[in-house]
Amino acid sequence: MTIEIEDLSRTFAGQRGGAAVEALRGITLTIADGEIFGMLGPNGAGKTTLVRILSTLLTPTTGAARVAGMDVVHEANAVRRRIGVAFGGERGLYDRLSARDNLRFAGQLYGVHPRRLRTRIDELLETVGLADKAGVRVETFSRGMKQRLHIARALIHDPQILFLDEPSSGLDPVASRALRGLVAELRRQGRTILLTTHSMVEADELCDRVSVIVQGSVRRLGTPERLKSEVDLGRVLEVETYDDPTPAIRLIEQMPSVSTVDCIPGGEVERLVIRLAVGSDTTIADVLSRMPDHRFGRAFDRRPTLEDAYVSIIEADA
Template sequence: MIELTDLTRTFTTRRGAPPARALAGISFGIDRGEIFGLLGPNGAGKTTTVRILSTLLTPTTGTATVAGLDVVTEAMAVRRRIGVAFGGERGLYDRLSARDNLRFAAQLYDLPRRDTKRRIAEVLDVVGLADAADQRVEAFSRGMKQRLHLARALIHDPEIVFLDEPSSGLDPVAARALRELVLELRLRGKTVLLTTHYMFEADELCDRLAVISEGRVIALDSPERVKASVRVASVLEVDVLDDHTGAVRAVSALPGVVSVQVEQTAAASRLIVRIASEGATDLPIVLGVLADVRTGAAFERRPTLEDAYVALLEERAS
């Protein structure tokens, strides 16, 4: 359904400055009915990729097709086959009701008047806003607005849906509801391209994913295979109650330690220690080198997609 081949995109930032490179030749394909994730740090090229595929930007070089249509030479035809939800506060009319927002979107897609009322009712039901159809959007919560964005993207019944960080800023309940909606789209036969910073979200939803760094694809596979591809066999987490600088140095010197990441919590500095191979270093060994440091909670766990993601980016930087 989607095919990218050696796609590049550069931007001119200011007069006389060299062009900034957002994409440096990415290639991948997305199958029909697949939920495909794009992961990467800020500035990696995720949103640029989505904007090219949704015909909002043109590539500098390379090609991209959506449903067999070229995104540059057949842009109008592509737009009729896709739905786009960028989320946030923009794109909705606060003084209008949810129903009127969708009626306006239906007119933009030249949806026949005889079908508009039915489609509005259908998509409001899909996103769980049927009871709020006639409320002004200015009274909606952020989660409700995100669902209305998704309803707008679905109003013309597209084959392909682009979701750019749809759960950003949502509370856990609203984010869970949105994830359930994404899974519902796959059951309805839609192809979904999702960008997200939430690794657990990508792990839960995506059939396959691509990790992008500095405009290049550095991993492309299922979440399980991406996790298995990096050299992280186990992860230790230890809360350090004193200054963590010396603790990080001591733990980093242990055999098999791939990386030591520090996360600040309200009460402690949490060391996240990623170990390369089973048996190289374990929790008692780590606590042993921290014998002179006050520690709190400590435990071992299996690697997550976030651990694999961090390891991939660190390998790329080294």
């Protein structure tokens, strides 16, 4: 296995004499060569803490972790040479330098040979779609362009293991799709990728397996399809309405077959997501009969998604 995690825990001292915080609680995982492994979970669940331990930026309180066969504590320098890390956000790049100069500086830090470095920079800028921006200052880049440059920076020394911590955070749909295409290409190159994300589309489309981490512990682990099948989910109905949905929500919630009703705001159109009990034969027509005075958009019946499974797991843990 490329990554082996055994009974890993991390506790942070409380601030100003407060209680200690258990960020990780006995996590055990293995990640195989060439796998895209996703970590899902709410903010504060421990995902970034785990990435920081695996990338040798933090030490565990108890337990052990090995990356490429090496202990992240006792062989930290050797681990760093074999991994690339890209944290989401604006930090880590030099805005007044060009894309090329940012990569040149990173390559020098990693000790990439100067002759190889010139070629490597050109390869990476082409891979991440920034070849035409090589000489442009990073301060002019969009957030999506910066995220792609972050990934190029993480790859400068050609590591086989890549940690991506919420790489699509804050990106618009077009930039997010481009980023997913880039990650898929990196996987085709044979790299092992650990991906933390809040995007269920990203996790469902890219990941071979995903884990759901809640309060520092793994609550679910498996392929996206397995998670969707294991969680006790009924069908899902969706209805778009142009009117205030509050009265309709009250009436729909009274239907015996309805488990939950969520309202997703969308400007002029509100989207009602209606989760049905397992085995329910309730139809769209049944739901619309509770909303006779509403103006509708689309209304449809669909299979549960990874997002539905994730929400169900989180709500069951609350």
